[in-house]
Amino acid sequence: MSDDNTQHAAYDSKVEGNVFFTKVDAAINWMRSNSLWPMPMGLACCGIELMASGASRFDIARFGAEVMRFSPRQADVMIVAGTVTYKMSLAVKRIWDQMPEPKWCIAMGACASSGGMYRSYATLQGIDNLIPVDVYVSGCPPRPEALLEGLMKLQKKVTEEESAKAHFEADSARTLETSKA
Amino acid sequence: MSVILNALKEQFGKAILDVVEFRGEDTVIATKESAHEILKHCRDDLGFDYLVDISSLDLLGEEPRFEMVYELYALGNGANHHLRIKFKVAEDEKVDSVTDLWKTAKWHEREVYDMMGIEFNGLADHRRILMWEGYPYHPLRKDFPLAGRPTELPDVAFTEKAPLAGGPFVTSPTSASTSHREPRSRDFD
Numbered sequence: 397m398s399d400d401n402t403q404h405a406a407y408d409s410k411v412e413g414n415v416f417f418t419k420v421d422a423a424i425n426w427m428r429s430n431s432l433w434p435m436p437m438g439l440a441c442c443g444i445e446l447m448a449s450g451a452s453r454f455d456i457a458r459f460g461a462e463v464m465r466f467s468p469r470q471a472d473v474m475i476v477a478g479t480v481t482y483k484m485s486l487a488v489k490r491i492w493d494q495m496p497e498p499k500w501c502i503a504m505g506a507c508a509s510s511g512g513m514y515r516s517y518a519t520l521q522g523i524d525n526l527i528p529v530d531v532y533v534s535g536c537p538p539r540p541e542a543l544l545e546g547l548m549k550l551q552k553k554v555t556e557e558e559s560a561k562a563h564f565e566a567d568s569a570r571t572l573e574t575s576k577a
Numbered sequence: 578m579s580v581i582l583n584a585l586k587e588q589f590g591k592a593i594l595d596v597v598e599f600r601g602e603d604t605v606i607a608t609k610e611s612a613h614e615i616l617k618h619c620r621d622d623l624g625f626d627y628l629v630d631i632s633s634l635d636l637l638g639e640e641p642r643f644e645m646v647y648e649l650y651a652l653g654n655g656a657n658h659h660l661r662i663k664f665k666v667a668e669d670e671k672v673d674s675v676t677d678l679w680k681t682a683k684w685h686e687r688e689v690y691d692m693m694g695i696e697f698n699g700l701a702d703h704r705r706i707l708m709w710e711g712y713p714y715h716p717l718r719k720d721f722p723l724a725g726r727p728t729e730l731p732d733v734a735f736t737e738k739a740p741l742a743g744g745p746f747v748t749s750p751t752s753a754s755t756s757h758r759e760p761r762s763r764d765f766d
Contacts, residue, residue: 482708482709482736483707483708483709486709511739514739515723515724515739515740515741516723516724516725516739517714517716517721517722517723517724517725517726517736517739518707518708518716518725519739520736521737521739521740
């Protein structure tokens, strides 16, 4: 920091410059939105674009989302990339259920969003029939830029959440339940 | 006529209903009862060591309704010969499994069972291979609509009819003009 000798009474000069004031919500959301670890659910050609998003040209690491977790227990956002057949939907739902809260979902591409061109007996007509979707990315498949745009939209959404309130409300609800029991 | 077809005709006589030779492709149309024996002969004595595929046809409206198709290939000694064996199956009949001849037949037969609903004598498990366990229909049958039928999906949700927006847009097999053949919306259900 500066070399002049001005000192503020309220600050310890040794930590001055390393302290800032904020709201809990803002701090939590800042941390969450910049470390969205994806659960890559690559089911079709969108999976290839998802891989490209992770590679050097598009570099999803610029948004803090490069840590693809192949264990749902370590993931924050499930990127459903591709056609979800009814048979696969059993597995997708199960993996989603294994992800810890808070969790988000990006439906990448036409198939994950709405079934796409697969209007048939075998294909789930949109993953939102099974799990709540935060961001839909259009395209067949979407280019990596589109996925990154979707990721930025999700980051914005996370930033606007009332994380602390939600946490304490959930906490007090749990306390209430235990006290009733 | 090709050597293979001649040999088969001599060996099996009336069990072979017809043989077709078309642009170097040999096809044998057999009876259902003798099919297993013919396939065994092809593998053991004629050198057809590779079962390429098993598939089935739904000839809805005809009797018998289904037709099985076996694609054989001879790899050994540079023979490079292809042979197709077909036979008709009625709706209530079971087909003899060829898993005792080619182990690869297991997945093919499971697929035929899953998609067309034809069952096999001697196939150890009739588990579905493409659709999920408990699915009540056989979707490649001609009387099954492309959009599907509503079903319960254990543990998750449901399947509903897919929205077809006026489809399915399918071509019609006819010798009429192109404007009759081209894909148009047709309601199947």
